[in-house]
Amino acid sequence: MSNTSGRDHALRTMGTEGNFRIIIASTADTAREVLAAQNPADHSRGLLADVITASLLLRLTMSPDYRLQTILQDQSAGRLVGDSHPDGTTRGLVQQFGAEPVSVGDTTQLSVHRTMFGGDTHQGVVRTSDGQTLADAVTGYLHRSEQITSVVRLGHRFDGDELAFAGGYIVQHVPGDDSADQSALALMTARLENLPAVPRLFDNCDGDTADVADMLYGPLEFEKLATNDFHPGCICSPERVMRALGTLSEDDRAELAASDEHLEVDCDYCATTHRIDPAEL
Numbered sequence: 001m002s003n004t005s006g007r008d009h010a011l012r013t014m015g016t017e018g019n020f021r022i023i024i025a026s027t028a029d030t031a032r033e034v035l036a037a038q039n040p041a042d043h044s045r046g047l048l049a050d051v052i053t054a055s056l057l058l059r060l061t062m063s064p065d066y067r068l069q070t071i072l073q074d075q076s077a078g079r080l081v082g083d084s085h086p087d088g089t090t091r092g093l094v095q096q097f098g099a100e101p102v103s104v105g106d107t108t109q110l111s112v113h114r115t116m117f118g119g120d121t122h123q124g125v126v127r128t129s130d131g132q133t134l135a136d137a138v139t140g141y142l143h144r145s146e147q148i149t150s151v152v153r154l155g156h157r158f159d160g161d162e163l164a165f166a167g168g169y170i171v172q173h174v175p176g177d178d179s180a181d182q183s184a185l186a187l188m189t190a191r192l193e194n195l196p197a198v199p200r201l202f203d204n205c206d207g208d209t210a211d212v213a214d215m216l217y218g219p220l221e222f223e224k225l226a227t228n229d230f231h232p233g234c235i236c237s238p239e240r241v242m243r244a245l246g247t248l249s250e251d252d253r254a255e256l257a258a259s260d261e262h263l264e265v266d267c268d269y270c271a272t273t274h275r276i277d278p279a280e281l
Helices: 028-038 042-062 134-146 179-194 198-204 209-217 238-245 250-257
Strands: 009-015 020-026 068-074 078-084 089-096 108-115 121-127 150-159 162-173 222-229 263-266 273-276
Touching: 009 042, 009 209, 020 042, 020 209, 028 042, 028 089, 028 162, 042 068, 042 078, 042 089, 042 108, 042 134, 042 150, 042 162, 068 134, 108 134, 121 134, 134 150, 134 162, 150 198, 162 179, 162 198, 162 209, 198 209, 209 222, 238 273
Parallel strands: none
Antiparallel strands: 009 020, 009 222, 020 162, 068 078, 068 108, 078 089, 108 121, 150 162, 263 273
C-alpha cells in the first residue's frame, strides 16, 4: 500500500464484516488547478471544488473504469461541471448564463452522466432544494437513482484566495439480515453525526486518508482495498478537434478548407487554442 497523504488520491476501504464501504478522497491540488483554469467568480469557487470532489467519488463508487461527469445546473444562472476519467485525468467547467451565481436550491438540478460499456451514456437527474448542500444532493441522487443507502460529505477551505483544502468521503451501507448488521449501522450512524466537518476531520488526521478511515470506522474493523491517484488535466487535442470537425457536413468542411486562415478552436476546459491548417481538412 502506497502512502496515503501528500498527493491527490482516493482510498477505497471495506468493513471486514462487509457492512460498509467507504471511499475517502483528497482533492486539493486537482481542484486548485481547475480553479486556475476556469477562474470562476468568488461565489462559485468553493462549490466548483466540491463538484470536482463529488465527480471523483461518484466515479469510484459507480463506474471506476469509465468516464463520469457531475453537473450542477440552473437553467437561468449556468452550470458547474466536474469531469473524471478512469486514468485519473480530472477537469472542470464553469458556464455562466446570467448574473446570478449557480447554487444548490429549488431552481437547480444535479445530473450524473456515466459512460457505459460500449460507449453508451447513462444519465440520472435529481432536483435539489433550498437548504441543501451539494453533499446532500449527491446523497439523495445515490438513494433515488441508484438505490444505494449512502452518506456523502464534501468540504473545502480557503486561506485567503488560495484553496488550501478540498476533499470528502462516501460511506455506503451494505445491508445484512442479522442483528449484528443493525447494531453496526446504528454505531456508524452515531459516529457520523458526531464527527467534525470534512476540513476539520482531515486536519485532525494531518490529511492522511488512512487516518480518516480509522476515524470513520471507529471500533469497526476494515480493510484497505486500494488507492486511486488522480490529477488535473484535459483530454483535448488536435486529433480530437479534427474528429469533431469530421462530423460536419461535406459542404461545411469544404467551406472551412477553402479559407486562407487557420481555424482556431478553443477548449472551454483548459483554455488551450488549437490551430488547424485548412489543408488538413
